[in-house]
Amino acid sequence: MTPEHQAFLDRYYRLTHHVYDVSRKYFLFGRDPLLHRLLAGDWTTLVEIGPGTGRNLARLHGRRPGATLGGMEASDVMRAHARRRCPWARIDPGFAEDGDIGAVLGVPPQRILMSYCLSMVIDPDRAIDNARRHLAPGGELWIVDFADLAGLHALPRRAMRKFLAAFHVEAVPDDLLHHHRANLVEHGPLRYYVVARFTA
Numbered sequence: 001m002t003p004e005h006q007a008f009l010d011r012y013y014r015l016t017h018h019v020y021d022v023s024r025k026y027f028l029f030g031r032d033p034l035l036h037r038l039l040a041g042d043w044t045t046l047v048e049i050g051p052g053t054g055r056n057l058a059r060l061h062g063r064r065p066g067a068t069l070g071g072m073e074a075s076d077v078m079r080a081h082a083r084r085r086c087p088w089a090r091i092d093p094g095f096a097e098d099g100d101i102g103a104v105l106g107v108p109p110q111r112i113l114m115s116y117c118l119s120m121v122i123d124p125d126r127a128i129d130n131a132r133r134h135l136a137p138g139g140e141l142w143i144v145d146f147a148d149l150a151g152l153h154a155l156p157r158r159a160m161r162k163f164l165a166a167f168h169v170e171a172v173p174d175d176l177l178h179h180h181r182a183n184l185v186e187h188g189p190l191r192y193y194v195v196a197r198f199t200a
């Protein structure tokens with residue numbers, strides 16, 4: 001959406017992408033339970049917005065090799081990484097807020113996944129609207145991301161928020177999800193993360 005946001009992402013990931021998956025294992029919680037849940041559903045097409053290194057797409061491909069998977073990634077550095085790791089997926093450049101998600105697979109996807117991406121986008125309202133608009137009829141948008149950390153004691157909560165803010169990450173407020181009429185909103189332990197589902 002803005003060249004500045006892309007430049008920030010590229011600067012940041014150029015430094016961290018080698019250790020990305022190992023380090024994120026310790027603080028991007030809730031991703032695997034969500035993938036498990038997604039795999040319980042009946043679908044054949046899925047696009048992940050902000051797939052990063054392609055970690056989630058690789059796991060989905062391993063469990064559902066016949067599915068057509070794609071991604072839309074704003075960072076050139078991460079897009080190159082995801083393409084190397086997921087040669088069977090089409091990973092397009094683009095921003096969550098205004099990217100043509102329907103063009104990634106050439107058809108509107110039945111599922112759209114945003115895993116720890118909404119907390120980084122400049123305009124989360126537009127990102128949710130844009131994803132829903134591109135879903136196939138009856139499709140679902142699933143989000144997992146940082147919640148308000150309300151279950152943590154004040155000190156570690158403040159420290160964690162400061163740490164996230166340093167990387168331009170903002171917890172996803174429940175109000176935003178309810179405003180967009182999520183039909184499921186669930187929190188992980190200590191309200192560390194939130195999982196939300198929207199329909200087309």
Ligand SMILES: C[S@@+](CC[C@H](N)C(=O)[O-])C[C@H]1O[C@@H](n2cnc3c(N)ncnc32)[C@H](O)[C@@H]1O
Nearest residue numbers: 050051052074075078095096115116117120121
């Ligand atoms: C914290 S990483 C999560 C990566 C992956 N989804 C995962 O769960 O491991 C967030 C990703 O979203 C991408 N991203 C951030 N803002 C974006 C935007 N506005 N549009 C598309 N991708 C964006 C970043 O470049 C990064 O690859």
